[in-house]
Amino acid sequence: MVVSNKQKVILIGDGAVGSAYAFALVNQGIGHELGIIDVDTARTEGDALDLRHALPFLPPKKIYSASYTDCADADLICITAGTAQKPGETRLDLVSRNLSILKTIVDAVMATGFKGIFLIASNPVDILTYATLKWSGLPSEQVIGSGTSLDTARLRQTLAEKINVEAGSVHGYVLGEHGDTGFIAWSNIRIGNLPIEKWLPDFTDEAKEEFRIAVRDAAYSIIAKKGSTSYGVASALARITRAVFNNENAVLPVSAYMDGSHYGISDIYLGTPAVIGRSGISLVAEVPLNRKEQEEMEHSAATLKAILKDSIV
Template identity: 35%
Template structure:
């Protein structure tokens, strides 16, 4: 597959994405850009010295000019929250970083599909959409793809069934107001409640699903990993590389990426995650999955929480 992918930010997430792309043979050319030139050169050297086990790939520790004609640009730049720093303060700092990056990269790669990974990802996706001047179909945030992956792993462990049999999603903000629309959660065509009854009838040793506990597992997993090892980057990198694969595929797929809403579910002018058609032409629209009234209200609550943050930052 011949594709050029630029990654901005060579921290744990950006460099792990570069490593994964290099070894999955997703890209033929990878450009890694970071303000810390020494760091990015070291990352590229380390990655490229292991590429003899795959077909040839070009890795460049570059500048914005090297991103010219990129098919996909992945933005991971930003800082982690410091002790005593409020979420708003962190948001404004990372928004300012994005504002400095955006005109430089858009000038070089105006036709690329952009994946925003920097946190808070929904706010950053919104800001990039507003200031980049690019068509909205070219812009998506990684959103709740990682949350959805965590949910499917949690369900597969609970029910002892392969993750590929599970179709369940996390909607809303990639954060505290995310939720699981259980109305649209299925295991091989059965609702989770129906699947539990079927497994019980087959003599399987399964317990009833505690849905609140499952949501807490999804929401708290990132914090637990950070507490234990200092950062999360393997799972998020895997999900971003999966998204890259969807963009480079021959047909559209569905994914919970963060993108601008225009009246879907009664929500306007905010980026968050719902089922979205993603493919070679970028975002092709939202698929409005069946949800009950309570779930729609949870989505609106998530949207309002994000709008409150947007109202307090300087665009």
């Protein structure tokens, strides 16, 4: 599958994340057509109208309140629909609620003959991306989860603030689950071309673990303060969408399908850098891990597989 020149996006789920994603697409001039689907059609109509009123300041785009029939010729469908994570809940607590919602959505989309790319952001994103793969029947390269894109952004920004450099100079990834078992691959962290120890010579293992927890729990802090996270993940989704439409072959951290040829892990979606272009994921860019990190990757996979075992997938 190759995306068409019309670069048509259908967004399903017009809540905090979905509306922020739509705004990011419009502001950044990503795509030529945007349709918005939600059970609350009044909201999608209002958002579409509001977004169109921004177009005199921005590149032109067709924006409208959509229905599932509009999915047939879409190039990319982004799913942000689902119940939100509540204070005190983990992403995995959302499994049963959001799987049932997702099944209805995927069935409705595939009934239209959709052959494009799914981009999943609803939580728990790794499990819901896996479910989308199974229920859609599409090739795994066309089913992408936002994965650890936001976690990695939080890592880079937080580390940049600690060292007092700009975030674009921080290179490295959060890998594994987008959730509590996700981990920082410290052995691969570079600021500029220098390892972290050159910048923080007293950065002990205990300090690294405290840093990991702070990055991991950033979402909980934001949810406690404002009820939900939206801007960071929306920006990550927009970045992935841009890479697809521009055929950038950009290396981005996403949730990608593990087929047994990477990390020694099979039949699960996990956060890892991957090459993203017009056909979706063309290559999983496996990060070399030390023994501890490999064990953490396997722990993430085992945690997710245990949840899947008891799910409806």
